[in-house]
Amino acid sequence: MSPAVRRTLVVASLIFVAAIFGGRGEAKISLEKCTICHGKSEFRKVLVDGKVRNLYVTQTSLMGSVHEKKGCVDCHFDVMEIPHRQRPKKVTCTHCHYKGNPEGAPQSDVYLEYFKSIHGQKIAQGNDKAPLCQDCHGSHDIKHTKVPGSRVSKEHVAETCGACHMKIYANFASSIHGVKAAEGNRDAPSCPDCHGEHNIYQHLDPKSTVYATHVPVQCSKCHASVALMSKYGIDAEPVETYEESFHGVASKFGAKTVANCASCHGTHDIRPPEDPLSMVNPQNVPKTCGQCHPGANANFAAGKMHIDASKRDAGIVYYVAAFFKYLTIMTMLALIVHIFLDLYGRTRRFKEGK
Amino acid sequence: MRVFEFDEDREKERYVEIMPVFFRVQHLILMITVGVLFLSGFTVLFHRTRASELLVAMEGGVEVRGLLHRSAAVVLLFLVLYHLYYILFSREGREEFQKLKLQKKDIADFIGVLRFSLRLSDVYPDLDRYSYKEKFQYWGVNTGLLIMILSGFILWFETASMLLFPKWVLDIVLIIHGYEGMIVFIILLFWHLYNVHCSPGNFPMNRVWITGKVDRELYSRDRRGYTGKK
Numbered sequence: 001m002s003p004a005v006r007r008t009l010v011v012a013s014l015i016f017v018a019a020i021f022g023g024r025g026e027a028k029i030s031l032e033k034c035t036i037c038h039g040k041s042e043f044r045k046v047l048v049d050g051k052v053r054n055l056y057v058t059q060t061s062l063m064g065s066v067h068e069k070k071g072c073v074d075c076h077f078d079v080m081e082i083p084h085r086q087r088p089k090k091v092t093c094t095h096c097h098y099k100g101n102p103e104g105a106p107q108s109d110v111y112l113e114y115f116k117s118i119h120g121q122k123i124a125q126g127n128d129k130a131p132l133c134q135d136c137h138g139s140h141d142i143k144h145t146k147v148p149g150s151r152v153s154k155e156h157v158a159e160t161c162g163a164c165h166m167k168i169y170a171n172f173a174s175s176i177h178g179v180k181a182a183e184g185n186r187d188a189p190s191c192p193d194c195h196g197e198h199n200i201y202q203h204l205d206p207k208s209t210v211y212a213t214h215v216p217v218q219c220s221k222c223h224a225s226v227a228l229m230s231k232y233g234i235d236a237e238p239v240e241t242y243e244e245s246f247h248g249v250a251s252k253f254g255a256k257t258v259a260n261c262a263s264c265h266g267t268h269d270i271r272p273p274e275d276p277l278s279m280v281n282p283q284n285v286p287k288t289c290g291q292c293h294p295g296a297n298a299n300f301a302a303g304k305m306h307i308d309a310s311k312r313d314a315g316i317v318y319y320v321a322a323f324f325k326y327l328t329i330m331t332m333l334a335l336i337v338h339i340f341l342d343l344y345g346r347t348r349r350f351k352e353g354k
Numbered sequence: 355m356r357v358f359e360f361d362e363d364r365e366k367e368r369y370v371e372i373m374p375v376f377f378r379v380q381h382l383i384l385m386i387t388v389g390v391l392f393l394s395g396f397t398v399l400f401h402r403t404r405a406s407e408l409l410v411a412m413e414g415g416v417e418v419r420g421l422l423h424r425s426a427a428v429v430l431l432f433l434v435l436y437h438l439y440y441i442l443f444s445r446e447g448r449e450e451f452q453k454l455k456l457q458k459k460d461i462a463d464f465i466g467v468l469r470f471s472l473r474l475s476d477v478y479p480d481l482d483r484y485s486y487k488e489k490f491q492y493w494g495v496n497t498g499l500l501i502m503i504l505s506g507f508i509l510w511f512e513t514a515s516m517l518l519f520p521k522w523v524l525d526i527v528l529i530i531h532g533y534e535g536m537i538v539f540i541i542l543l544f545w546h547l548y549n550v551h552c553s554p555g556n557f558p559m560n561r562v563w564i565t566g567k568v569d570r571e572l573y574s575r576d577r578r579g580y581t582g583k584k
Contacts, residue, residue, distance in 0.1 A: 246398075246528065249398055249401045249416075250416050252401065253397075253401070253407075253410045253415070253416035253419070254410075254415055254416055255416045255417060289516075293512070293513040293516060294513065295513070295517060296513070296516065296517075297516075297517055299516050299517060299518070299519060299520045299521060300516055300521055301521070302520030302521050302522065303520055303521035303522030303523075303525060304522070305521075307525055309525070309529055314525075315522070316522060316526065317522060317525045317526055317529060320526045320529055320530065321529045321533075324529060324530065324533035324534070324537075325533070327533070327537065328533055328536050328537055328540065331537055331540055331541070332540050332544065335540065335541070335544035335545055335548075336544060338544075338545075339544060339548050341468065341471040341472070342467075342471060342548075342549075342553065343553075343554070344471050345467065345470050345471030345478075346553065346554050346555070347554070348470070348471070348473070349470075349478060350554070354476070354477075354478050
């Protein structure tokens with residue numbers, strides 16, 4: 001077969017395929033047709049396990065969402081005829097949302113991160129309780145993260161995660177972070193700020209952003225920023241003093257059993273130290289330290305916690321450190337001076353034969 | 355053909371043994387344990403440096419580092435205990451220890467050497483078997499060791515220590531342990547290494563820690579009285 005003939009055949013078959021799919025596009029089902037049935041408010045299905053699946057969808061269901069210009073079959077593309085005989089399959093968002101798509105949908109690779117995440121892994125293992133895109137982002141009511149009312153916005157994302165992680169949500173909602181985030185404070189962290197968005201892993205997985213040795217990194221994203229912390233009258237120093245402490249050094253070098261921020265301050269239930277419920281309230285310090293140091297008593301709370309020996313407010317620790325600092329310097333200087341004197345003396349003895 | 359012959363008499367004449375094998379072994383153990391303690395300790399003290407990251411990796415992680423540090427400390431502790439036994443309960447050790455006691459002559463010798471080096475005097479003092487140099491090192495390092503052992507145990511059993519002392523005491527102990535380790539290191543580096551190995555006549559190394567012997571002539575130059583008796 002000559003190349004010219006082959007090329008003709010390829011082009012011909014492409015035209016043929018395009019004709020078939022193009023034909024499908026023309027037969028696109030309009031919104032009005034779907035709402036003949038789905039537009040009835042009582043349109044629902046009782047499942048075998050007694051749960052009720054609400055199937056009520058109106059023409060305004062997509063209004064205000066990022067997909068308001070889309071039609072039903074843009075996502076439910078497996079619906080070919082009305083009424084459909086089979087239950088349409090779960091919508092696969094990656095039908096449009098992949099890099100290089102011709103549809104003009106936002107192009108991003110984040111969904112690849114999702115597949116590797118614990119949620120994606122569980123789905124792949126066949127766990128139908130694990131979340132798909134629409135479980136977090138919503139189905140008909142998808143809005144941009146920054147739009148108020150979005151299920152993944154700062155204010156609401158904790159509720160969204162809490163739909164499954166209920167106990168943690170209860171803890172988080174009453175914490176200082178949870179309270180502030182629910183108020184719509186953009187500086188306060190909500191779930192994804194620490195756990196990641198699509199790349200969520202179990203906290204025991206070294207890839208996790210909240211893996212034991214990564215916790216200080218996560219907290220210091222905000223708490224090491226003087227600009228951000230001064231807005232709320234919070235000291236930004238504890239990050240550095242932690243890094244200088246024995247806990248911090250061991251954590252940095254990969255020790256997993258050593259205390260990180262969360263070990264003492266709590267994970268989801270972080271509260272300001274003045275709060276009597278706070279794990280770092282002086283009243284609760286012995287109990288908190290006792291998690292790792294069995295039998296911890298009031299001695300554990302006696303003294304400043306985050307201590308910087310080079311600052312005067314460290315009290316006696318500062319003075320001891322200063323004394324030793326100068327002692328070390330003086331010893332070194334004295335010994336160096338001695339070396340030079342001795343060298344001179346020896347040279348003299350050599351020359352004078354003494 | 356000339357064959358090299360080991361002349362024992364000549365050898366005895368030329369060299370004087372000041373470190374019997376028994377001391378050399380102790381010196382070797384001390385050298386190794388202190389070296390391990392310094393390396394594993396300084397990785398924590400200078401944890402922000404790249405070198406310290408490399409050392410932790412070499413040591414096999416931070417947990418192994420701690421294990422190494424404490425193992426070396428235990429070996430060193432046994433050496434110290436043995437030394438205590440030696441100077442307290444053996445006749446030889448008791449006699450040797452008498453020579454290490456500080457005397458007025460040590461201060462006079464120190465000042466004498468300083469005066470000579472500063473050209474204030476023309477006489478170099480006649481030193482003893484253990485001169486002020488050896489004594490300063492012996493007592494300096496021993497004080498350091500005592501502090502390191504005590505503070506080390508407090509830090510090793512941190513939970514038990516915290517039950518006895520408030521947190522700020524442990525903060526201080528940690529500071530002391532770090533700085534004192536540094537000071538011992540400085541003494542070994544600038545005093546011991548210089549005086550014994552790097553000073554003119556000994557550089558690059560005094561082989562006494564391997565052979566136990568020093569050059570009689572060189573040794574007697576500082577200690578006229580000591581070797582004269584032999």
